[in-house]
Amino acid sequence: MTGPAPTWTIVAGRDLDRVVLVDVTSDGTELSRRTAGRDELPGLVRAVESRADGAHRWVWNDTSRWYPALLNAGVDVARCHDLRLCHAILATSALVSDAADLRDAVVWSAPAGDDEADDALFLLDERAGVPDDPAEVRGEFVRQQAAVHASDDPDRLRLLLAAESAGALIAAELHAAGLPWDAEVHDRLLTQALGTRPSGGGLPSLVQARADEVRSALGDAQASLDSQPKLLRSLHRAGVPARSTSRWELAEYDHPVVAPLLAYKKLMRLLSANGWAWLAEWAPDGRFRPVYVPGGVVTGRWASSGGGALQLPRQLRPAVRADPGWVLVVADVAQLEPRVLAAMSRDIALADAARGTDLYEGIVAGGVVSTRQEAKIAVLGAMYGATTGDSGRLVPALRRAYPRAMALVDDAARVGEDGGIVSTWLGRSSPPPSAAWQAVQARASDAEASSGDDTAARRAARDRGRFTRNFVVQGTAAEWALAWLADLRSRLAALPAVDDGHPAATASGPLFSRRAHLAFFLHDEIIVHAPAAQAEEVAAAVRMSAERAAMLLFGGFPLDFPLDLRIAADAAKA
């Protein structure tokens, strides 16, 4: 790595309403210190950022506790080190040979704080989060830097920690900026699908109509459709011997109740998950602002909390609409996980299959399986550990064609079955087996173990093997996506602001109404909201960042990560 030497400033001391800023060296040695009122912080940060040369990092206990207020004040930062998230990685990483100090610091394993809740009633509740005392914060920083330095691969870990911390910044910015949401389009989609919105307590007209058809087909005007046990009994009375009321099982029965019931369930799902109540609660001002939770999934994927950001139904994507004069740049990576697997395992044959734009067609072209659908099922089965059905049947063909890639996931599964730890490409490690899991294994190896004990142990082992098999791929894909996001973020920040902010400027706060900004992220997909005049520039940045992410993680390994990218007024899927 070249460029200016990194500099660091610890920000701490929140509870005292006095902020302490400590400039430190990369090993935590204090250089200088000052204190300021909380209201002064944005100005101080802005001053440092404006003269920073790109290598300055803010070190704080928890990005979600500090950054939202800065964003509200119109200040963003280029880089940070999020101690809470980095602690979670380092305390369990197999690359860290001696993590005893970190593991002892259990207070750093607290869940994230919530800046907005702080101002309410929760200051002293148990969700107080990780420490913010300046000495504690600096101590943790010192521990983390030492752990990285002494680790088996400091470069990989530094990359992972930088990506994770950038993700924390991005998550806060995504929330602040929001996803532009057109309530009129949403309302129209709902009305088309569900019928007229009821004024009182009843169901929308088309939902009610389906419910009437279901009850008529069941021959029971009082049938309860929303209680699974009651519905199941009604179905039995009507001659449908279903064991569950799930969609795929119901679809197998040839009975007049099936079609309207499936339709009813689909409509009710839309109504309850993303209906008018959702619209009023989650997108009241032309922006959908989910709470993203970086590192919320053990594999390193993000989770979300509130609004169901990660479950937006395709059906509603037309409601994601750019402001007038702006566009959306929507991009996702085609088959990210198998590509990541090819790169991790240095499987040239699989990389060759991935050469064009469609990895699955590449597998067909290589004569491994005969159709694209088979290729897809086989690949998913390989990564998820399928053993039965079409998927399990196709995996052996994959094992012959791509032995290196398959060996990587098969090894990960074996390690998991044996109770071991697996790690992603950059060094995020799987959690150890739970106490319950170990107890099940121990019981089976007891001299007086029953065959039931043995079966249970074997099943638990295989379950864990499927988890670790998938962990290495899903987790490395998450790392690739973080690197993509982080690089894109800095490219977007370098674009000029536009003169006239979009009309909904107030909706996206002071920072994002005049600048191209990330607006959505979902595992392998991003949406950028950009001034129309910058659309092509943004699209180029999105592509360059993907290339950069591949280079950062996998160096010169010859593998494409092609994007499906479109520039449009809305985010409807093709």
Place this chain on the structure above:
DNA sequence: CGGAGCGGCGCG
């Protein structure tokens, strides 16, 4: 009354 658990289904 509230919380945990479950079936079900949306997303990758």
Place this chain on the structure above:
DNA sequence: AAAGCGCGCCGCTCCG
């Protein structure tokens, strides 16, 4: 079409 990974949220039911 649902075997195989990871999530969050809904409504209902059960239980303390």
